[in-house]
Amino acid sequence: MSAVTPTVAAEGERHPIDAALAARLAAIVGERRVLYRTGELLAYSSDGLPGYFKQPSIAVFPGSRDEVIAVVRELARAHVPFVPRGAGTGLSGGALADGVVLLGLNRLTTILSIDAANALAVVEPGVVNVALSRAVAAHGLHYAPDPSSQAACTIGGNVAENAGGPHCLKYGVTLNHVVALTVALPNGEVVTLGNAAGESDGYDLVGAFVGSEGCFGVALDVTVRLARNPQAVRTLLADFSSIDAAARAVSAIIASGILPAALEMMDAATIRAVEASIYAAGYPTDAAAVLLVELDGPTAGLDADVSTVVRLCRDAGARDVRVARDEAERAKLWQGRKKAFGAMGRISSHLVVQDAVVPRTKLPEMLARVHDIAERYRVTVCNVFHAGDGNLHPNIGYDANDPDESARVHAAMREIMQACVDAGGTITGEHGIGIDKLPYMNAIFSEESLSAMCALRQVFDPERRANPGKVVPVHSCREWQMAPAARTGQH
Amino acid sequence: MTATSPPRTAAVAPAELRDAIREAIARQRTLRVVGGGTWLDANRPVRAETTLPVGTHAGIVEYEPGDLTLTARAGTTLAEIARATSANGQWLALDPLGDPSRATLGATIATASYGPLAHHFGTPRDMTLGVEFVSGTGDVVRGGGRVVKNVAGFDLTRLVTGSWGTLGVLTEATVRLRALPAVETTLLIEIGSATAELERARTTLRALPFVPLAAQLVDAAARGAIGAAGARDAFVVRLGGNEESVRAQREQLRSVGDARDVEPEIWLRARVAEPARAAVVRLSQLPSRFATTWCDAGRITERWPGSYRHGDPGRGVVRVVLPVDESTSNGSLRAALEVPFEGTRIYERLPTALWPALAPTAMHGAIDRGVKAAFDPHHLLNPGVLGELQ
Numbered sequence: 001m002s003a004v005t006p007t008v009a010a011e012g013e014r015h016p017i018d019a020a021l022a023a024r025l026a027a028i029v030g031e032r033r034v035l036y037r038t039g040e041l042l043a044y045s046s047d048g049l050p051g052y053f054k055q056p057s058i059a060v061f062p063g064s065r066d067e068v069i070a071v072v073r074e075l076a077r078a079h080v081p082f083v084p085r086g087a088g089t090g091l092s093g094g095a096l097a098d099g100v101v102l103l104g105l106n107r108l109t110t111i112l113s114i115d116a117a118n119a120l121a122v123v124e125p126g127v128v129n130v131a132l133s134r135a136v137a138a139h140g141l142h143y144a145p146d147p148s149s150q151a152a153c154t155i156g157g158n159v160a161e162n163a164g165g166p167h168c169l170k171y172g173v174t175l176n177h178v179v180a181l182t183v184a185l186p187n188g189e190v191v192t193l194g195n196a197a198g199e200s201d202g203y204d205l206v207g208a209f210v211g212s213e214g215c216f217g218v219a220l221d222v223t224v225r226l227a228r229n230p231q232a233v234r235t236l237l238a239d240f241s242s243i244d245a246a247a248r249a250v251s252a253i254i255a256s257g258i259l260p261a262a263l264e265m266m267d268a269a270t271i272r273a274v275e276a277s278i279y280a281a282g283y284p285t286d287a288a289a290v291l292l293v294e295l296d297g298p299t300a301g302l303d304a305d306v307s308t309v310v311r312l313c314r315d316a317g318a319r320d321v322r323v324a325r326d327e328a329e330r331a332k333l334w335q336g337r338k339k340a341f342g343a344m345g346r347i348s349s350h351l352v353v354q355d356a357v358v359p360r361t362k363l364p365e366m367l368a369r370v371h372d373i374a375e376r377y378r379v380t381v382c383n384v385f386h387a388g389d390g391n392l393h394p395n396i397g398y399d400a401n402d403p404d405e406s407a408r409v410h411a412a413m414r415e416i417m418q419a420c421v422d423a424g425g426t427i428t429g430e431h432g433i434g435i436d437k438l439p440y441m442n443a444i445f446s447e448e449s450l451s452a453m454c455a456l457r458q459v460f461d462p463e464r465r466a467n468p469g470k471v472v473p474v475h476s477c478r479e480w481q482m483a484p485a486a487r488t489g490q491h
Numbered sequence: 492m493t494a495t496s497p498p499r500t501a502a503v504a505p506a507e508l509r510d511a512i513r514e515a516i517a518r519q520r521t522l523r524v525v526g527g528g529t530w531l532d533a534n535r536p537v538r539a540e541t542t543l544p545v546g547t548h549a550g551i552v553e554y555e556p557g558d559l560t561l562t563a564r565a566g567t568t569l570a571e572i573a574r575a576t577s578a579n580g581q582w583l584a585l586d587p588l589g590d591p592s593r594a595t596l597g598a599t600i601a602t603a604s605y606g607p608l609a610h611h612f613g614t615p616r617d618m619t620l621g622v623e624f625v626s627g628t629g630d631v632v633r634g635g636g637r638v639v640k641n642v643a644g645f646d647l648t649r650l651v652t653g654s655w656g657t658l659g660v661l662t663e664a665t666v667r668l669r670a671l672p673a674v675e676t677t678l679l680i681e682i683g684s685a686t687a688e689l690e691r692a693r694t695t696l697r698a699l700p701f702v703p704l705a706a707q708l709v710d711a712a713a714r715g716a717i718g719a720a721g722a723r724d725a726f727v728v729r730l731g732g733n734e735e736s737v738r739a740q741r742e743q744l745r746s747v748g749d750a751r752d753v754e755p756e757i758w759l760r761a762r763v764a765e766p767a768r769a770a771v772v773r774l775s776q777l778p779s780r781f782a783t784t785w786c787d788a789g790r791i792t793e794r795w796p797g798s799y800r801h802g803d804p805g806r807g808v809v810r811v812v813l814p815v816d817e818s819t820s821n822g823s824l825r826a827a828l829e830v831p832f833e834g835t836r837i838y839e840r841l842p843t844a845l846w847p848a849l850a851p852t853a854m855h856g857a858i859d860r861g862v863k864a865a866f867d868p869h870h871l872l873n874p875g876v877l878g879e880l881q
């Protein structure tokens with residue numbers, strides 16, 4: 001038996017590195033695929049969200065489905081907690097934990113099958129989001145959820161986080177595109193959820209698993225629905241001299257009943273960051289805000305919708321609305337949006353990428369509040385977000401080594417989150433709870449609701465070893481409080 | 492309904508309902524949850540000591556048209572939601588079977604019922620944003636929220652959608668609305684009965700540059716039931732969009748076959764056409780095998796007088812309806828239902844005696860049973876409806 005303490009890992013708790021366990025894992029995946037020296041683990045101590053540093057005890061990188069199952073079973077035998085990880089692009093600290101085994105799935109990159117006739121694909125969890133769209137492009141298909149990190153993030157990670165992206169406004173989030181999954185439960189048992197070739201009865205366990213942030217097990221393969229490429233696409237850039245006018249245009253477009261494929265907003269700070277970077281997209285640098293609106297679908301009737309959107313933008317006070325003339329211009333407009341986070345990274349050493357949602361009619365009011373809060377705390381907020389969904393991403397660049405600035409940034413963020421909750425919104429639209437949003441869970445869910453979530457997790461992972469300490473604050477889990485293991489830290 | 496939202500009510504379940512559930516739990520009394528009573532004979536028979544009527548817990552709680560979301564108590568009828576939303580040019584794009592003036596939002600979500608509009612819009616799981624329910628432990632639980640995008644916490648909304656009231660009693664739900672299409676039209680295209688001809692029509696329909704709001708294949712008997720009588724199988728296709736787009740869609744649809752206009756009431760008639768007593772099964776397979784599924788379903792209907800089938804080529808599902816009465820022989824009904832079919836059979840309605848033989852349970856594994864035990868540990872809610880194992 002290993003010396004690793006079998007336990008529900010509490011925040012900050014470190015487990016002793018277990019050489020025997022590392023050796024057994026190496027026997028499964030090979031010496032080169034097991035890391036346990038501090039220096040080697042450094043790259044796996046943080047993810048896409050700065051400010052958290054958590055060191056796993058061992059990082060293991062299986063290269064096949066069978067190896068994943070064998071690793072999960074080995075960890076189950078040893079009662080060792082683990083955290084699954086895709087590409088590490090997560091923005092909520094979801095794939096981080098101190099002292100646990102980090103299970104990297106980024107080597108499982110095989111697209112197992114493409115069924116163009118039924119617009120389905122079966123992929124391994126490490127397949128990069130954009131690689132799937134590229135692989136099915138020849139069939140006139142694509143994978144619709146398109147997080148901004150799509151060039152790097154994996155389908156497995158997307159499933160864990162129920163990832164979104166600009167085009168989810170029209171096409172839906174990851175949940176709406178996952179048909180079935182094969183999952184290794186934390187105890188090593190392999191189960192199939194959903195039915196890849198038809199309907200299912202019983203509970204919607206696919207729905208429960210998608211967005212479970214690695215707490216319910218490890219996806220071994222994912223059957224996803226593909227979307228047909230639209231016959232025509234129109235991409236518009238509307239230029240506003242005030243944020244409020246842009247926000248009002250968003251509300252007017254949504255209320256009109258036209259459902260754009262995407263409806264994105266960028267404010268002046270974001271525009272300047274993008275235009276000063278290699279991703280310069282030709283956004284007007286003197287604009288207070290721009291809207292990137294994409295309409296797609298059959299050619300017939302599309303331009304009528306384009307005209308309506310142009311009119312609604314002008315009515316709201318747009319100085320100019322231009323329609324991309326060709327694919328190159330369209331790609332350039334989108335590159336600026338998708339690489340906006342990267343562009344901000346040039347300006348400051350650290351960046352808080354925030355994620356919250358408000359009812360869409362509350363956007364003008366909420367953006368004004370965000371502005372006020374930023375001024376009060378003397379921080380610069382860059383807003384770049386999915387306006388059509390009411391999904392805000394207020395980002396603040398700062399220097400984490402400046403304690404005063406860090407404190408102001410975090411206080412401002414807390415206030416912004418509370419304002420979104422007060423407006424009837426929620427604390428995350430697509431990035432997940434991870435560890436970053438844990439303190440806010442009580443603001444939107446009662447103890448009874450949190451306890452029900454714990455009970456669900458308990459079904460998938462009775463030993464609570466999969467991504468411990470995430471999503472639901474441990475103190476909210478009454479079963480856990482009662483369980484002897486939680487009291488004594490032992491089984 | 493005006494564009495101003497009604498006042499928000501307290502974010503707890505109506506206390507009376509919660510207390511009734513808690514009392515039943517305290518007394519360990521089994522409960523049959525009843526909304527509008529539309530689907531009482533659907534799914535496996537429930538053996539419960541008490542009926543819990545939730546249909547009176549009705550009313551729209553919050554509706555801000557500009558948000559395209561609506562929150563209503565579980566007993567609110569789909570007709571009431573349609574009235575409120577259509578006044579603002581919007582709709583809840585769900586058309587499950589049953590009279591919409593009786594069918595409730597809660598039951599629609601609890602049973603995950605859908606109709607022809609699922610072809611374009613998906614099923615209740617795709618448009619339910621948040622729920623409130625009283626679990627079998629007596630807890631008032633909320634999942635999701637009231638905004639269109641939300642990944643906070645584990646997804647209890649999906650968990651209770653389609654759980655047939657076995658995990659908790661739904662008290663409130665928030666749903667995503669859509670704008671009503673500016674123009675709508677319904678067309679009927681007759682096709683020949685040969686599998687190859689159906690397959691050609693299906694692939695042509697699928698290759699069109701638009702996805703119709705609904706596309707149902709109906710056989711001759713089904714056509715009679717919905718008031719579009721004719722001897723051949725036919726696609727009934729519902730188009731929507733702006734004027735120019737619908738004009739083009741109508742034109743493009745001609746590549747599938749000769750299309751003629753039919754009255755839009757056909758869709759409502761289809762919802763209420765079902766015989767009061769019937770056995771119903773859905774056959775599902777990949778859409779590419781739809782023609783085969785349709786023919787396999789035809790082997791059921793040819794054995795059963797008065798039966799009919801309708802199906803969604805996009806979803807690959809064919810629904811077969813077989814009228815039954817006191818004189819029905821369960822043996823011959825079973826023989827008809829069990830024609831060879833390589834795919835998934837989901838039974839909706841069956842004579843009580845046939846459930847154990849044809850579909851003893853929907854609880855397929857330890858996770859299903861674990862979920863049930865976690866949310867309704869005493870098996871008090873709709874016992875038996877999913878055939879849960881004791």
